[in-house]
Amino acid sequence: MNLAPRLDLRQSQSLVMTPQLQQAIRLLALSNLEVEGVIAEEIEKNPLLETAAPEGDLPVAPEPSPFERDEPAGADELVMAGAGAGEAALDADLTTSAFDDSPSDLMGSGAAGVLDGSLGLTGASAPGAGGSDGGEMPDLDLLAGAPATLAEHLLAQAGAVLADIDLFVAAHLIDQIDEAGYLRVPLLEVATRLGVPLATAERVLATIQSFEPTGVGARDLAECLTLQAREADRYDPAMARLLDHLDLLARGELGRxxxxxxxxxxDMADMIRELRGYDPKPGCRFGGEPAQAVVPDVFVARLGGGAGADVGGGWAVEINAATLPRVLVDRRYYAELSAAPGDRALDKAGRAWLSDCLASANWLVKALDQRQRTIVKVAAEIVAQQEGFFLRGVSHLRPLTLRMVADAVGLHESTVSRVTSNKYLSCARGLFELKYFFTSAIQAADGGEAVSAQAVKAAIRTLIAGEGAGILSDDTLVELLNAQGFGIARRTVAKYREALGIGSSVQRRRARTLAGA
Structure with a gap:
């Protein structure tokens, strides 16, 4: 056996995670609005990138120009340069850092597609990035002043009635009040921390509790409701005893x-009605973040019929290009800089920097184009798998997993997971997160085709909503669901009921008793 040192030449394949490839994979998991922010950052860093309003047909990904003969522009050239490969690169499983998919991952469908009557994807080409950033109206939300927070509202009132050490203590107490309006820190602890007598802290807290909104600064629910009852001049001995025994009211022990x-x-019914008119969380009126509207990333429309049409037509699946600015590579500016004469000519470092900018700009446009094609491809398969939902509603949702979609479209499961993260689909039935369509399977009672967990939840909600005077127990729900063909256990019914935010039969009966009081 020869143990002498020697040199061997071996050939192997490996995935090189370049910064460009990492960026392209990251783009898959971002929503359209998040991608818009990434595009804005890239435009600030790269002088060869620009945005433009759409004119006529949306542009396709740019072709190589004579000025980039030395740069890897296409997907194949990027592979040879070690930068990754189109969608196959985007479809890599980062946990194994190896190629998991075949070349079939490269698809020819565009960013807007149509599902025909047999649910086959017939796509039309679309751009790497669509939409517009021109001609937009000013954002009126930005023109409106930010609403005052609860702390700001209370400090303004404290500054008008307190001074010196009392104002200092009030500012500290207000800082300890949570967003619901409650003081969760013991008053003795606050007084010790500030080095003031407990009587001073109590006096200042009493002043804070007189501020608007009524009930703020309370240390528990009973004190919060007591402050509001005093303000309404309804705090008599009977109301005081009721507020001292809120636990009995919660359990529905009205006789006691x-x-x-x-x-x-x-009189008891009148006091309960009075309590229902109070606000248990007075601080929530202030300082909340403004509600953000969810912007859909994909549109699905029925062709040749409405949402309830069972025959005729197909499905149109289209990316929401309105939320993405069109990204263009300014090749004219690149040519001017490259051919600048005399003193304006770039040195070696400048030419290298300019070439990097061009390669980065080309990669971004191609990555955006590939991202949109991948999203539409996955969304189209979801529509194909869940056509019953789009036609007849949630009760016709089928069990669906990421692997089922991944196998159908020829992608890796991790890629489908990234594509469906933080993205929403808009259709005639409403706005849904793409993850909504992936549900576990519940075996049918008669041994037939399994049903979706979402369909079971919808059936539970419908049964409880129509239970009438007789409250349905979980055992009764199991019997009714089995009669509908759902093979489901009692513990599963309880789990789904709690997930829907519906109380048990005892809690619903107690709530009905209180409502009728």
Whole structure:
């Protein structure tokens, strides 16, 4: 056996995670609005990138020009240069850093597609980035002043009535009040921390509790409701006893409460109605973040029929190009800089920097184009798999997993997961997150085709909504669901009911009793 050192030449394949490839993979998991922010950052860094309003047909990814003969422009050239490969590169499993897919991952469908009657994708070509950033109206939300937070609202009132050490203590107490309006820190702890007498802290807190909104600064629910009852001049001895025994009210023990308060049925019902008019979280009126509208990333429309049409037509699946600016590579500016004469000519470092900018700009445009094609391809397969939902509603959702979609479109499961993250689909039935269509399977009671967990949840919600005077227990729900063909256990019914935010039969019966009081 020869143990002498020697040189061997071996050939192997490996995936090189270049910064461009990492960026392209990251773009898959971003929503359209997040991608818009990434594009804005890239435009600031790269002078060869620009945005433009759409004119006529949307442009396709740019072809190599004579000025980039020395640069890898196409997907094949990027592979040879070690930068990755089109969608195959985007479809890499980062956990194994190896190619998991075949060349069939490279697709010819565009960013807007149509599903025909047999649910086959017949795509039309579309751009690497669509939409417009020109001619936009000013954002009116930005013109409106930010609403005052709860702390700002309370500090303004404290500054008008307090001074010196009291104002200092008030500012500290206000800082400890949570967003619901409650003081969660013991008053003795605050007084010790600030080095002031407990009586001073109590006096200042009493002043804060007189501020608007009524009930702010309370240390528990009973004190919050007490402050509001005093403000409404309804704090009599009977109401005081009721507020001291809110636990009995929560359990629905109205008979015991009536004896403790010394009132009859009519007075008890009147006090409960009064309590329902109070705000248990007065601080929530202030400082909340403005509600952000969800912008769909994909549009799905029925061709040749409405949402309830079972025959005729197909499905149009289109990316929401309105939320993405068109990204263009300014090749004229690149040519001017490259051919600048005399003193304006770039040195070696400048030419290298300019070439990097061009390669980066080309890669971004191609990555955006590939991202949109991948999103539409996956969305089209989801529509094909869940056509029953789009035609007849949630009760016809089918069990669907990421692997099922990945196998159907020839992608890796991790790629489908990135594509469906943080993205929404708009159709005639509403706005849904793409993850909504992936549900676990529930075996049918008669041994037939499995049903979706979302369909079971919808059936539970419908049964409880129509239960009428007789409250349905979980055992009864199991019997009714089995009669509908759902093979489901009692513990599963309880789990789905809790996931829907629906209380148990005891809780629903108690709530109905209180509502009728």
């Amino acid at each position: 409460l009536k004896r403790l308060c010394g009132v009859d049925d009519e």
